Amino acid sequence: MSRSCSRAVFGRYARTTSPSGNSARTTNRLSRARNRGWAAVGPEGTVVVLGAGNGDGAALCRGRRREARVDGKAHRGVADPTVVSDDHPRSGGSPAGEGRRWQVSQDDRIAGTLLATAVGDALGAGYEFSSSPIGEVDMIGGGLGPFAPGEWTDDTSMAIGIAEVAAGGSLDPDAIGERFLAWYRSSPPDMGNATRAVLGSVGTAGQLAGAAAAMYARQPRGAAGNGALMRTAPVALAHLGDDDAIAAGARVLAELTHADPLAGDSCVLWSIAIDRAIRQSRLDGVWDALALLPPERRERWERALDEAGSGPASRFAPNGFTVTALQAAHAAIQLTPVPATRPEAHLADALVAAVRIGDDTDTVAAIAGGLLGARWGASAVPARWRRMLHGWPGYDGEDLVRLAHEIVGDRPG
Numbered sequence: 001m002s003r004s005c006s007r008a009v010f011g012r013y014a015r016t017t018s019p020s021g022n023s024a025r026t027t028n029r030l031s032r033a034r035n036r037g038w039a040a041v042g043p044e045g046t047v048v049v050l051g052a053g054n055g056d057g058a059a060l061c062r063g064r065r066r067e068a069r070v071d072g073k074a075h076r077g078v079a080d081p082t083v084v085s086d087d088h089p090r091s092g093g094s095p096a097g098e099g100r101r102w103q104v105s106q107d108d109r110i111a112g113t114l115l116a117t118a119v120g121d122a123l124g125a126g127y128e129f130s131s132s133p134i135g136e137v138d139m140i141g142g143g144l145g146p147f148a149p150g151e152w153t154d155d156t157s158m159a160i161g162i163a164e165v166a167a168g169g170s171l172d173p174d175a176i177g178e179r180f181l182a183w184y185r186s187s188p189p190d191m192g193n194a195t196r197a198v199l200g201s202v203g204t205a206g207q208l209a210g211a212a213a214a215m216y217a218r219q220p221r222g223a224a225g226n227g228a229l230m231r232t233a234p235v236a237l238a239h240l241g242d243d244d245a246i247a248a249g250a251r252v253l254a255e256l257t258h259a260d261p262l263a264g265d266s267c268v269l270w271s272i273a274i275d276r277a278i279r280q281s282r283l284d285g286v287w288d289a290l291a292l293l294p295p296e297r298r299e300r301w302e303r304a305l306d307e308a309g310s311g312p313a314s315r316f317a318p319n320g321f322t323v324t325a326l327q328a329a330h331a332a333i334q335l336t337p338v339p340a341t342r343p344e345a346h347l348a349d350a351l352v353a354a355v356r357i358g359d360d361t362d363t364v365a366a367i368a369g370g371l372l373g374a375r376w377g378a379s380a381v382p383a384r385w386r387r388m389l390h391g392w393p394g395y396d397g398e399d400l401v402r403l404a405h406e407i408v409g410d411r412p413g
Contacts, residue, residue, distance in 0.1 A: 104376060106278060108378050109374050109375065109378075110278060110405060111373075111404050111405060112373030112379075113274060113278065113370055113373045113374045114159065114234065114237075114373070114400040114404045115386065116347060116374075116381055117156055117366050117367075117369045117370040118366070118391070118400055119386070119397075120367070120369025120372075121362050121366035121369070122139050122151060122152045122153075122156075122388070123138070125139075125141065125145065125151065125153050126139070126140035126142040126143045126149075127361040127362075128153075129144070129361075132314070133356060133358075137355045139385060144189065146189075150385070150389050150390055152366075152389065152391035152392075153188075153362050154183075154188055154192065154195070154230075156391060157188065157392040157393075158180060158183065158227075158231040159234055160392070160393070160395065161176055161231075162176050162234040162253060163237070165179060166235075171238050171249045171252075173205075173209070173253060176205075176253060177208045178205045180208070180256065180257075181202075181204075181205055183392060186392065186393075188392065192225055194212075194223060197215060198256075199257070208256045212255060212259040213255070213259045215259065224258065224260035224262045224263050224322050225258060225263070225320055225322060226325035226360060226364075227258060227263075227363075228255075228266070229266045232250055232253070232266075232270055232271050235249045235250045235271045236272070236374070237274075237278075237404060243275070243288075243292060246268070246272055247272065247289070249271075250268045250270075251265075251268055253267070254266075254267040258322070261294070261297065262322055266325070268289055269301065270329075270367065272286065272292065273285040273371055274370055276288060277371055277374035277375040283333055286330065287305065305330065308327040308334065309330070312331075312335070313331035313332055313354075313356075314356075316357055319364055328368075329354060329365075329367040329368040329371070332354035332364070333354075333368055335353070346372070346380075347373065347375075347376040348381075348382055348385075351368060354368040
């Protein structure tokens with residue numbers, strides 16, 4: 001984000017922010033960032049970068065906690081357990097002081113974001129709304145489809161709708177809405193209730209946000225499902241490094257089907273977390289996003305994140321509510337140990353943990369997968385799972401890798 005001015009444009013939606021004028025005097029203290037830079041948040045939640053530093057030198061080690069301050073309150077999150085500070089006794093080693101560090105390129109983390117979203121989705125599909133699995137968790141198929149083993153569900157299909165438009169250079173909500181409607185008209189076997197109600201009530205993409213808002217006005221309790229959060233990962237890819245653009249895009253796209261502000265909040269939080277995982281190799285970036293939420297809801301989300309970090313993960317079922325779904329995914333990631341000698345195995349282990357929480361298993365695992373893939377990379381995805389992946393609109397896992405690189409203007413290889 002520019003230190004002087006940042007402009008985010010999404011179709012007809014635009015906002016310009018600047019640290020000039022009175023905003024510098026009215027900002028709240030935000031966090032001492034992981035890179036030892038400083039940031040401030042203005043009266044509308046706008047983040048202004050005030051300084052920068054060395055991200056590697058400011059990394060936190062396993063077991064230590066990071067602290068941010070928003071509106072004078074401390075916010076704590078567990079640091080990425082595999083990133084070790086240069087000035088810590090365990091520097092250069094694994095979390096346990098032995099083994100090796102997992103070296104992964106940013107390109108691999110970009111590719112992993114969509115790939116692991118789909119892996120989590122397909123892994124959880126066979127267990128959706130059934131009893132929490134006790135034995136081995138695998139891509140067994142079945143579920144509400146029934147789906148073939150390795151086939152992803154609505155979670156990934158809707159994320160692909162966003163990703164395909166983002167690959168063209170924008171997050172235009174009308175173009176994304178058209179992709180949602182094309183998917184809806186393909187008669188998918190599984191779809192969330194709120195999404196079905198909104199998509200089924202309009203004739204054109206331009207009517208989606210209005211229909212979602214009208215549904216929220218009629219049924220306020222039905223508009224904060226997890227159907228927006230499950231598809232938000234491509235937003236981070238589209239605007240890597242620009243918090244304002246990520247936050248604005250995540251909320252605008254959430255509101256195409258889910259008008260409850262909590263749904264938009266959850267998408268902002270998780271999209272920023274994915275950005276931090278890709279760019280800073282962190283799993284705790286969700287805490288950074290609190291400052292991008294309206295002040296009146298920050299404390300609620302802080303409590304939700306603290307609860308998720310305390311566990312047990314099993315308490316976050318049922319998880320159709322977007323807050324509980326985010327808590328479930330966050331808990332699966334934070335409470336699953338990172339293997340000392342094979343830290344990349346954390347991706348598969350945490351996805352299995354997400355499925356074991358139960359209830360909306362494919363969605364929770366898809367949400368978790370977006371962040372896990374952004375941290376550990378596509379190369380951490382088990383090869384057999386990667387080979388099995390497929391789904392609407394006739395894609396496989398390698399298509400998702402290609403699509404992720406196209407979003408950020410790069411090509412694999």
